[in-house]
Amino acid sequence: MKTKKNPQRMCVGCQEMKSKKELLRVLRTPEGQIVLDLTGKKAGRGAYICNNETCFTKAYKEKRLERALKQALQPETYEEIKACILAVPNAN
Template sequence: MQKKIPMRQCLGCREMKPKRELIRAVRSPEGEISLDFKGKKPGRGAYVCPNADCLKKAIRSKALERALASAIPEDIYDALRGQMEGGNG
C-alpha cells in the first residue's frame, strides 16, 4: 500500500509539491496572518516553495493576498524572506 502524499500548489511557480516541502502562511479564524511551520494551525492556508523566486512571484501577483482573502502584513513578507534567505532547515 502506497501512502498518499498530500500535495499543495505553490503560489509562485504554480507547481504541485508535497505539502511538507512548502512554507505555509495561514489566516486564523480571527483574521490574523502568520507563518505555520508545523502545518497545524487552524485557518485558511496558502503555500509557497522555500525559494526566493517563488516568493517574489507570489508577492508580485498578490497571490498570497488572494489565497488568504486578506492583506498580508509587511512583517509576514519579511519573515518569509528571512526563511528563504537564511536557508531552510
C-alpha cells in the same frame, strides 16, 4: 500493505504541484493574523509556497498570496514572511 498517500499542494509562486512536505504554509488565523505554519496543522486558511526567494517574490509582485489568503497584507507582513522563509533551511 497499503502505500501511504503523499498529499500534493500548489505553490502560489510558481503554480507547480509539489509534495506538501516540500512547501511552507502561510496561514491566516481565525483572528486575522498572518503567520508561517511550520507544522502544517494549525487552524486557519493556508497558502503554500516553495522555500525559495524567487517563488516568494513572484507571489508578492502578483499579489497571489493575498488572493489565496483572502486578505490584504501589509508590507511589514511581507517582510516578516520573507525573513522566515530565508531563515528556514531549504529541504530540497
